[in-house]
Amino acid sequence: MREIRWGIIGCGDVTEVKSGPGFQKAAHSRLVAVMRRDGARAEDYARRHGVPRWSDDAEAILGAPDIDAVYVATRPDSHADYVRRAAAAGKAVYVEKPMALDHAEGLAMIATCEAAGVPLFVAYYRRAMPYLLQVRHLLAEAAIGRVLAVRVTQFARPPAAAEIADGRLPWRLDPAFGRGGLFFETACHAIDALDFLFGPIDAVHGFAANRRGLSPAADTVAACWRFADGTLGSGTWAFAADRADEGIEVIGSDGSLTFHPFTFAPITLVRRGEVERFAIPSPAHVQQPLIQTIVDELLGLGTCPSTGRSAARTAAVVERILADSRP
Incomplete structure (x- = not known):
């Protein structure tokens, strides 16, 4: 071969x-x-x-x-x-x-x-990692019943003072490399994972704000959306918070499923009052x-599950969220 x-x-x-x-x-x-x-x-x-x-x-x-x-x-x-x-x-x-x-x-x-x-x-x-494939498997076997809604959160600490001293900016915050700052650079991972799990998003609204004013880009973003199958979703991103935290919670008719597309912390399945966790090791590469x-x-x-076409859908959602409100 x-x-x-x-x-x-x-x-x-x-x-x-x-x-x-x-x-x-x-x-x-x-x-x-x-x-x-x-x-x-x-x-x-x-x-x-x-x-x-x-x-x-x-x-x-x-x-x-x-x-x-x-x-x-x-x-x-x-x-x-x-x-x-x-x-x-x-x-x-x-x-x-x-x-x-x-x-x-x-x-x-x-x-x-x-x-x-x-x-x-x-x-x-993430579309090919065992971690997200386990999430997809649990959803496919209706581990939490019918999916009703999805909630995304991502918080991060602001850049260190030394990184932005004298007007300098890390490239991820520089408008020349993407006008959406850290939201543009990082939130797309979670949005793309949702496209992989639930299919295309067909309606989305967002709000972006620059609450700390540490760079030209938005540091706080909120959004809500609807998947083509009718499932609803919402998200909050804060890139100048006092802590780092992230996760996606899927709310179903019979329970909930929480996973972490950045830290890959154990997947948590809650149903009928019982909690089950799935620790899925990440590949070395x-x-x-x-x-x-x-x-x-x-x-x-x-x-391959990640093509230009699927990535373009993610780009469209990110762009729509940022376009609805300028910081």
Whole structure:
């Protein structure tokens, strides 16, 4: 059986543990080359991870005849350009989330890849993790009866004073890399997980506010929505709170199910007054299960659950929430 040969554009922090080794450890998969604009760091990454080639020029990845698929792990403002160039080179594309700066840009990326006849996958890796698959299994077997509503919460402490001194901003808070700040960068994970579990959201309303004024982006967001099947949902995000906390509670006719898409703390099932917990260990490289589904699809052996199309639905929801109210 042949293998899928990968190249990485942007071998930064996310590729150190979460994703990079997964390309080498997935079955029928091999990481051939990495690129970073800082050549010394690219060389260091290649040496430490046993990657045969490195470069400071993306064309060394895009134009390589021995690379079948490209993983774009740069900041969101460059995703569309690299996806366009990879598609033009006839290579399958796996791009980090958020897939684009806005929904329209995401749709353009999808159209570009479809026109070129190459698949587009997006790194909403929770869709393939055993943790979220366990949640999906419990819901499928009606462990809490009929699902009535879903409630999302995510709180985080504000950035340290040193991070924002003298007008400097971490890139996740810089409007140049996504106008929604930490909500744009992180809340999409939970929203995408809900799309995976319950299907598309067909109506959404949101409110965004900048309560602490520590950056140009909203630090507090509230929203409510309806899934296409009629299930209702709501969420509250506060990124300048006094504590870090997160979770999703699913309320059913016969009980409730609570899970944690960021910390992966044990899933809690409550029904008929009894509590059951499911501790699901995370893979050493959390993106490896999704990478395996991509490899399998490219080899005709399966289907990847996270595509440009599914990611575009998530982008549309995030954009609608932020559009309803400006901070």
